[in-house]
Amino acid sequence: MLRTSLRPWHRPACWLRPYSTLPSLDPALAPTPDPAERKAKAKADWKRRAQGSNFVDTLRVTVASGKGGSGGVAFHREKFVRRGPPAGGNGGVGGSVYLVASPSVSNLSHLGRTVRAGPGGAGRGSWLGGARGEDAIIRVPVGTVVREIRQKSTDEEVLEQEKEERKELEWAYEANRIRMEEAQAREIRWQKWKKRRDQAEKFGDPDDVEAWEELDEEPIAQHKLDALVKLRKALFVMYPGAELDGHPGFLRTEHQLLSKMLSREIDMPASRVKGRFRRNRAWDEEEDDAPLYLDLVKPTPIDDPILLVPGGQPGLGNPSFLTHEDRSPKYATRGGEGDRVIFELEVKSIGEVGLVGLPNAGKSTLLRSLTSSAPRVASYAFTTLNPHHGTCIIWSDGTFSGPRAAPHSSDEAEISDTPSTPLYFSAEKQHASRAERRKHLPADFPRRGDSERSEVLRFTMTDNPGLVKDSSLNVGLGHAFLRHIERCSALVYVVDLSSPDPCGAIRSLRKELREYARMKEMREGELEGRIRGVVANKADLFGPAEAEEQVEMDAGEADVDPAALEEARRKSAEDGRRKLVELMEYVRGVEKEEMEAGIRSPEDPIWVVPISAKKRQNVPALVNKLAETVKKERARAAEQAKAAEEAEAGEEKYEEDD
Numbered sequence: 001m002l003r004t005s006l007r008p009w010h011r012p013a014c015w016l017r018p019y020s021t022l023p024s025l026d027p028a029l030a031p032t033p034d035p036a037e038r039k040a041k042a043k044a045d046w047k048r049r050a051q052g053s054n055f056v057d058t059l060r061v062t063v064a065s066g067k068g069g070s071g072g073v074a075f076h077r078e079k080f081v082r083r084g085p086p087a088g089g090n091g092g093v094g095g096s097v098y099l100v101a102s103p104s105v106s107n108l109s110h111l112g113r114t115v116r117a118g119p120g121g122a123g124r125g126s127w128l129g130g131a132r133g134e135d136a137i138i139r140v141p142v143g144t145v146v147r148e149i150r151q152k153s154t155d156e157e158v159l160e161q162e163k164e165e166r167k168e169l170e171w172a173y174e175a176n177r178i179r180m181e182e183a184q185a186r187e188i189r190w191q192k193w194k195k196r197r198d199q200a201e202k203f204g205d206p207d208d209v210e211a212w213e214e215l216d217e218e219p220i221a222q223h224k225l226d227a228l229v230k231l232r233k234a235l236f237v238m239y240p241g242a243e244l245d246g247h248p249g250f251l252r253t254e255h256q257l258l259s260k261m262l263s264r265e266i267d268m269p270a271s272r273v274k275g276r277f278r279r280n281r282a283w284d285e286e287e288d289d290a291p292l293y294l295d296l297v298k299p300t301p302i303d304d305p306i307l308l309v310p311g312g313q314p315g316l317g318n319p320s321f322l323t324h325e326d327r328s329p330k331y332a333t334r335g336g337e338g339d340r341v342i343f344e345l346e347v348k349s350i351g352e353v354g355l356v357g358l359p360n361a362g363k364s365t366l367l368r369s370l371t372s373s374a375p376r377v378a379s380y381a382f383t384t385l386n387p388h389h390g391t392c393i394i395w396s397d398g399t400f401s402g403p404r405a406a407p408h409s410s411d412e413a414e415i416s417d418t419p420s421t422p423l424y425f426s427a428e429k430q431h432a433s434r435a436e437r438r439k440h441l442p443a444d445f446p447r448r449g450d451s452e453r454s455e456v457l458r459f460t461m462t463d464n465p466g467l468v469k470d471s472s473l474n475v476g477l478g479h480a481f482l483r484h485i486e487r488c489s490a491l492v493y494v495v496d497l498s499s500p501d502p503c504g505a506i507r508s509l510r511k512e513l514r515e516y517a518r519m520k521e522m523r524e525g526e527l528e529g530r531i532r533g534v535v536a537n538k539a540d541l542f543g544p545a546e547a548e549e550q551v552e553m554d555a556g557e558a559d560v561d562p563a564a565l566e567e568a569r570r571k572s573a574e575d576g577r578r579k580l581v582e583l584m585e586y587v588r589g590v591e592k593e594e595m596e597a598g599i600r601s602p603e604d605p606i607w608v609v610p611i612s613a614k615k616r617q618n619v620p621a622l623v624n625k626l627a628e629t630v631k632k633e634r635a636r637a638a639e640q641a642k643a644a645e646e647a648e649a650g651e652e653k654y655e656e657d658d
């Protein structure tokens, strides 16, 4: 009888849930009945508990390619053919490790610390080749910087390492020396024996001369034999009980492999040599063995991935050693080792416009109001822990939108603090039909293929986590935040206009940018110079509605005096105006200072736009400014690229003329 439900240790399922979802006794803390809200809260809790570990933007991975498969030693057998030709297949090539920069991944959390490609299969009888090793593909976000890490970096250290490796290879050198000596001695013996035999054939009795086989049996010292056996095991797969010295081709192959190995051209089974030498890799041919450095600013075509570490060479089967002298080679070569390299991956997002601001300034709200990206928004600091990207599209009829959002026609539309994705576009409803989704869209939402409007401009924006004091000294998650700012071509400060000191916010943001640029050894004022504008957010807090609300709240139950209301409205608007003017003056001062310091060109003044990201007020004016900025930056980048191309062409011509 099934008694699971009666077991004394059986507990209700809620006992097993994580603590955050335990039913609370306090009615105020009871879970909200709205499932969407509950889900959002659980997700935020989980993310906070994970402390950002679900977003990984720097990672050190050890990448190992697969070993090549050994060649097979076999002979063909069939009815009436007792001793067929050699029939061992070649081994399979070891799996390689490739790298792909893909727009569909946003961070490195899917990667482990080690990425390993599969080994190649061994060759088998009947000329069957071994299987290729399985390749491994590392997918990284576009904008990732890849650096090869060498434990030994200076020349002396490399020399030291080579010396160590040489020591490890000592036995191979020894074996080679023995082989050479042995071959020489054998040659001398052979010449002597041949001379004696020829003379005996001419002048005397040939039977007086002993057979060559008898002479050839000069014993080799045991330690020499050991070295040879070790070497052969490392390089060859041998047929059981094979007498390899009887194969002239074997000695030649052995000699070739050995000299190649000693001149470092082939890989060597790692089990034999601890400090293996580096294999030749694709980029080594051009860049005489400099550590690899890649900056993946563009997506890699999936059919042309970047080869990071090639797999080990396959071993050759015994038919490869078939010669006239040796009709049944009883050996095959082993596959080469794969390589093992350590890489450091660092994601530096590439957005055209990067938002920089203190925590709670409303950066995420702004991104949500301009694009279809939906970073979480909440009224506490550090809501955003990793960068979010969005695309803003401007249409020919002057509206703008992210790809999934409805055009912003109304200024009243509010953004809630829960996920902005309309339910009909959310993951739960992914199977809703298009007609069903359309029912939930405004009547004027453009249909696919609408001819009246076309896309005019599209640019990407990055919402970055808030900067705090001393972010540049890596306080908190400082550098992790600043890293993503590094590559945005234009930066925009987002400040909370309703805060007591918006100018102070700009002052501390500037300081952090300056310090970070200095630490990263960028050009003086590199990041500050990239600031193109200031968004004075939360301007709605100075609007009439807010003021009235405040007066009504102060009055409580009592009737509100209309004059007081009027006065409050006027005062609030005046406050807002004063703060904005102060901010603008401060920004003019900053601009002037930077132009004098030579970090800002006169063509790049800093604009200031007051908006309300939450209520989407004055957002179109901001979009126009951003569009102008983006166009200017693109034109500048194109100009720079052209100049660089011309300079390169000029240099080539100069070299040719020389």
Ligand SMILES: Nc1nc2c(ncn2[C@@H]2O[C@H](COP(=O)(O)OP(=O)(O)OP(=O)(O)O)[C@@H](O)[C@H]2O)c(=O)[nH]1
Pocket (backbone or CB within 6 Å): 357, 358, 359, 360, 361, 362, 363, 364, 365, 366, 376, 377, 378, 379, 380, 381, 382, 383, 384, 385, 417, 464, 465, 466, 467, 537, 538, 539, 540, 541, 611, 612, 613, 614, 615
């Ligand atoms: N009244 C008003 N509130 C706003 C506006 N923009 C943002 N907020 C509110 O400010 C709070 C913080 O907004 P976020 O967008 O999360 O701020 P953030 O800069 O992304 O903050 P971090 O992610 O912590 O750096 C939220 O409660 C928003 O609703 C605005 O224009 N007007």
Ligand SMILES: [Mg+2]
Pocket (backbone or CB within 6 Å): 363, 364, 365, 375, 376, 377, 383, 384, 463, 464, 465, 466
């Ligand atoms: Mg945020």
